[in-house]
Amino acid sequence: MAVAVLEHVLKRDRIVVAASLLALTALAWAYLFWLNAFMSGPAPMPSMPGMDMGTMSMAATLRPWTPADMAFTFAMWAVMMVGMMTPSAAPMILIYARVARQARGEGKIFAASGWFAGGYLLAWMGFAVLATLAQAALVQAALLTPMLAAANNIFAGLVLIAAGLYQWTPFKDSCLSQCQAPLAFLQRHGGFKRNAKGSLLLGLRHGAYCVGCCWALMTLLFAGGVMNIVWIAALSILVLLEKIVPAGRLLPRAVGLVLLAAGSIFLYRTGM
Numbered sequence: 358m359a360v361a362v363l364e365h366v367l368k369r370d371r372i373v374v375a376a377s378l379l380a381l382t383a384l385a386w387a388y389l390f391w392l393n394a395f396m397s398g399p400a401p402m403p404s405m406p407g408m409d410m411g412t413m414s415m416a417a418t419l420r421p422w423t424p425a426d427m428a429f430t431f432a433m434w435a436v437m438m439v440g441m442m443t444p445s446a447a448p449m450i451l452i453y454a455r456v457a458r459q460a461r462g463e464g465k466i467f468a469a470s471g472w473f474a475g476g477y478l479l480a481w482m483g484f485a486v487l488a489t490l491a492q493a494a495l496v497q498a499a500l501l502t503p504m505l506a507a508a509n510n511i512f513a514g515l516v517l518i519a520a521g522l523y524q525w526t527p528f529k530d531s532c533l534s535q536c537q538a539p540l541a542f543l544q545r546h547g548g549f550k551r552n553a554k555g556s557l558l559l560g561l562r563h564g565a566y567c568v569g570c571c572w573a574l575m576t577l578l579f580a581g582g583v584m585n586i587v588w589i590a591a592l593s594i595l596v597l598l599e600k601i602v603p604a605g606r607l608l609p610r611a612v613g614l615v616l617l618a619a620g621s622i623f624l625y626r627t628g629m
Contacts, residue, residue, distance in 0.1 A: 476560025
C-alpha cells in the first residue's frame with residue numbers, strides 16, 4: 358500500500374514538472390510568434406536594434422547600438438533559447454524530479470528540480486549573450502537585412518558550410534554523446550547533487566555540453582532568419598532529433614553533408 362501511494366506521488370510530481378516545462382516552452386513560443394507578427398506587420402518596429410527603419414527600405418541607415426538595443430536583442434535570444442532548448446532538456450529534468458521525489462520519500466534532503474533546470478538554461482543565457490554580440494556586429498557590417506536574415510548569398514553560404522563542417526568534428530561528437538545518454542552523463546559526474554548549488558552547477562555543466570553540441574546549428578538562424586518561425590521550429594526539431602534518435606553520429610553527419618551542399622550551392626550562385 359505504501360509503495361503504491363509513493364508511486365502515485367512520484368507520478369503526480371512528474372506530471373507537475375512536465376506541465377511546468379510545457380508551460381514555459383509555450384510562453385516562449387507565444388512571445389516569438391508575437392514578435393514575428395510585430396516585425397512582419399504593416400508597420401515594422403521603427404527602432405529595430407542598430408537600424409533606422411524610417412525609410413522602410415533595405416538601404417536602412419545604420420546607427421550605433423544603444424544599451425536598450427542590446428537588452429532587447431538579448432531578451433529575444435534568451436526567450437528563443439528557452440523555447441528551442443527546454444524540450445530537449447525535459448528528459449533529464451524529469452529524471453531529476455523522479456530521483457528527488459524518491460529521496461524525499463526516504464527522508465533525504467534533495468534540492469528542487471528547478472535548480473537543475475535553472476543551471477541548464479543559464480548556460481543558454483550565456484549563449485544568448487554571445488549571439489547578441491554577434492548580431493550587433495553583423496548588423497553593423499550590413500550582413501543582416503532589416504528582417505535579420507542573411508543579406509547576401511556569400512555570407513549565407515559561409516554560415517552553412519561552417520555549421521556543416523562542425524557537425525563532423527570530434528568536439529561535436531563528444532558533446533553530443535553527453536546529451537544522448539543522460540544516465541551515463543550522471544554517472545560520469547557523480548550523480549545528482551542534493552544541495553541547490555550542486556544541482557545548479559550540474560545543470561550548468563549539462564547545459565554547457567548542450568551548447569557545445571548545438572551552437573553551430575543555432576548560427577544557422579543568421580542564414581535563414583533570426584525571427585523566421587519556420588526556420589526556428591525546424592532547428593528545434595533537428596536539435597531534439599539529434600539527442601533522441603538512436604543513430605549515433607549518423608544523423609549529425611548526414612545533416613552536415615546537407616549543410617555543406619547547401620552552402621556550396623549558395624557560393625556557386627555568387628560565382629565563387
